[in-house]
Amino acid sequence: MSLRKRLAIFLLVLLVAGALDALLAPFVVARGVRFWLEWTARRHGLTAEIGLIEAAFLRPVTIHQLAIGPAKDGPRDFSLRATTIVADLDFRGWIFRQDAHLLHSLRVDSLKGHLRVAEAPRSVAGQDWRQWERLLPDEFQFNDLDFDFATGLTEVSFRGVLLTANVIESGQFFAREIYVTAPLLRQTFTKLRGATSWEGSRLTIAGIPLARGLDLEALTLDLSRLARRRLGIDLHLDTYGGTLRASFQVRASKKFVLDLAGSAANVSLAQISSAMGFLEPITGSVRSSKFTFRGNPGQFLDATASVWMEATDFAWRARRADSVMFGATYYNRRFEVDQLYVRQRQNELTVNGELLWPKKPTTWAQLPFRGQINASIPDLNGFAQFWGARTGDFSGALTAAGEVDLVGAEASGRLTLEGRGVTYRGVDVDSLGASLRLHGREAALENLEARHGEDFLRAQGTVELTAAHRFAGRLTGAIENLGVYAPLLPAGWRSEKIGGGVTFDWRGDGTPAAHSGTVQLFAHGLHLPVTPLRAPLDLTLEGSYSPRDIFFRTFKLANDRFSLGGFLMFGTNFVELQSFELVLDGTRRVGGTLFLPLSLERWRTSQSWLAALDPEQKFDVDLSVAQLDLAALGSVLGEKSLRPGLLNGKLAAFGPLRTLQVTTTWRLENPEAAVQPSAIDFHGRIAEGRLDAEASARFGVSTPVTGRASLPLRLEKQHLESGQVLDPAQPFSAAVEAPALFLEMVPAEWRFGIERGLATGNVSWEGKLSAPAITGEASLFQDHLAPPPPWPEVDALRAHIRFHDTEAEIDSLHGEVNGTPFDLRGRATASLSHFGVSIWPQEAAIELLSQPPEGISLSGVRFLGAGQSEDQPRLREARLRGEFRPPSLSLTIVAETAPDAGSRSFQTTYFLKPNAAEAETLLLRVVPSPPAANLQLRPTP
Secondary structure, three states, X not given: OOHHHHHHHHHHHHHHHHHHHHHHHHHHHHHHHHHHHHHHHHHOOEEEEEOOEEOOOOOOEEEEEEEEEEOOOOOOEEEEXXXXXXXXEOHHHHHXXXXXXXXXXXXXEEEEEEEEOOOOOOOOOOOOHHHHHHOOOOEEEEEEEEEEEEOOOOEEEEEEEEEEEEOOOOEEEEEEEEEEEEOOEEEEEEEEEXXXXXXXXXXXXXXXXXXXXXXXXXXXXXXXXXXXXXXXXXXXXXXXXXXXXXXXEEXXXXXXXXXXXXXXXXXXXXXXXXXXXXXXXXXXXEEEEEEEEEEOHHHHHHOEEEEEEEEEXXXXXXXXXXXXXXXXXXXXXXXXXXXXXXXXXXXXXXXXXXXXXXXXXXXXXXXXEEEEEEEEEOOHHHHXXXXXXXXXXXXXXXXXXXXXXXXXXXXXXXXXXXXXXXXXXXXXXXXXXXXXXXXXXXEEEEEEEEEEOXXXXXXXXXXXXXXXXXXXXXXXXXXXXXXXXXXXXXXXXXXXXXXXXXXXXXXXEXXXXXXXXXXXXXXXXXXXXXXXXXXOEEEEEXXXXXXXXXXXXXXXEEOOOEEEEEEEEEEOOOEEEEEEEEEEOOEEEEEEEEEEOEOHHXXXXXXXXXXXXXXXXXXXXXXXXXXXXXXXXXXXXXXXXXOOOEEXXXXXXXXXXXXXXXXXXXXXXXXXXXXXXXXXXXXXXXXXXXXXXXXXXXEOOOXXXXXXXXXXXXXXXXXXXXXXXXXXXXXXXXXXXEEXXXXXXXXXXXXXXXXXXXXXXXXXXXXXXXXXXEEEEEEEEEEEEOOOOOOOXXXXXXXXXXXXXXXXXXXXXXXXXXXXXXXXXXXXXXXXOEEEEEXXXXXXXXXXXXXXXXXXXXXXXXXXXXXXXXXXXXXEEEEEEEEOOOOEEEXXXXXXXXXXXXXXXXXXXXXXXXXXXXXXXXXXEEEOOOOOOOXXXXXXX
């Protein structure tokens, strides 16, 4: 074949190949780009949703509607969405050159996204960093970028960002808004403009005025070493006449490593805190500062770091100092404080030393350290404020000096503390001193003493610095009047009357795991705002303790008329009072033994007796009471709430909570010292999860009121905590009989506002608590009823109620309000959680003269007497609804408009909170029915 023919065939083949390339390239490139995006997203635990891909021959690839988000059950909160992406691909360089970039150019329009980092960053060593580097374009443009980045404490939001850059000329940067929120920082930067430079895979953003006096001179992002898993960031700020420079180098090899170095000089803290939006402004200036860090932030103890800072005229909140210098380094798990110097007018503090942090976890007491401290504090108030105390908490002068060495094989050192004229919260400390000595493997508190007048507190002791930490010590003190120290007590006690004197002595030795000691406390005239110490009493406590229990062989509360004593023990899960007796006016009135499965430690931390209850431990209670005069007891203890009466009774309880067995008998005579004898008798028994009880009450000349009940109980701790002790699914029975009860004979706090009257009736319940069946009837006759607001006072009240099935029918309810008679009927229902009462008028109509808005609280319900109709809405029904836990009460008024207005019905609901800030009064008027026509008979003439 001739050369001409061969050349023609070759050219024909090239022409056909070019034509096929032009025809197939758009399809192949589009499919390839889609496959690569989806495959790359899956590799990184993400999903990619891609709209239309356009890949015209010899033209850039255009991607419409790209959305990237976390895969199903993905651990990261991340999303990215772009409207349009235009990429000019360099396939030839990608295939034939190892260092070539895939992208000539990249343009992204309307990019929205967010990234929330809830936990510490995971290792990124598995990423294909070389691929990310080859994806860097020669030029790029991001239009309308919105992105949110958040960690647990910090949030940064970008809005309306424009970013362009190329290797030939400068680009531009614009941000409509940037929000920064942190615990101490909250600021918004608007309309930021600057220039960009993109050279050698380094992006520099420069010349951005962030705020007045604060300029971002340069921010450089170094991406040139991504293939070696390295990322660099350089920051240079001009800050109010000073400079701040920082350099970050991130290496993501087998271990994540961060290299940080920075410096600051002549920085005004007042101006920068205002510009950056610090929530609490800081004043002063940083004359110089340097800081470094190298390591994994998540493994800080294995990193290295250093810091040096000198600040002058520092002030933050009440913290003020003329000069603060701090220099420290951390390396090889060794923290060295080269200098901590604080000068505050005449106050000076100097600290230096080092602390070793072993790899094996240990306690603070076992950390080896050495250091020196020197402090001269003529103004203790100002110095205490610098460390966070409130203004006025402290006053006086303090000096401290010494050195400590626990790094070597033998400990050595000595620390001394001396105070002069020290005052804490208004309590003067006439003298204060302490001395700590270290020798060998022992630390000794040679003398700690604080004095106020004749009051004193002394302590001394030793502790071994070995792993066991064996110790021995003694604490003694005497206080003549506790009222002087009331400002040091809990806030709720400071306004109460507190008094009495106390002396105490504590001695102990052992180790934290196995120790013991003795306690002695004697108080005279002690009175505190807690029962039973509201009236002055003498308290004696003598006992010993161990990790398992505290045993007071002497426990006694007494005054000239009263004494309570016995053997008191606190265990890990019980409280026991043995052989105790209560003596009143020289006669034993109460005695027995109490063993309660309660943990004092759990009660201290939770302030709940139910939380402190151990349901697996057994109760053991044997209590007897003989002729105890409650009024006399209340007078002795300062408890005025105790009513007069003589109490007799016995209580016996045994077993764990679930199978608790209880038997008890009580009698209370003359509960209000009435002229006519009165008494209440109660007999109860708990066994096999059921309470059987009988009660009888006689008030003066009234016939006895008797009651009985048999209730199913659920004696589990969770039911006690939820308040659901009664079992609604089990049968129960109860009954109350009152043949003739004269209400004026009943104690005043039981009458519910009734002054005089008579109640009769008998009611019984049977079935299950969830749906009880009730039968019986009751009648009430009384002269005057004065209920609490918002209800009005009622005179000459007469009522008759019939009980049947699950409700009560109010057959008649008559009475007078301000001389205006009313006549009502109604219905009532109740359950374990809520109740409801409905009443409606019988003959006379009731008009609504005022209509407060829906949902408002009522301060009162008033009747304005009887009168002619004024065409106001008329009451059809009043519905009272309430719940027992939590207590709540509402009133719904169902009314209809006057006949002339079309007789339209409506209802309005109010809440019964008389003391609410916005409360109104409901005004009512009684409209009597017109008299019936009478038949008149005339005599025959």
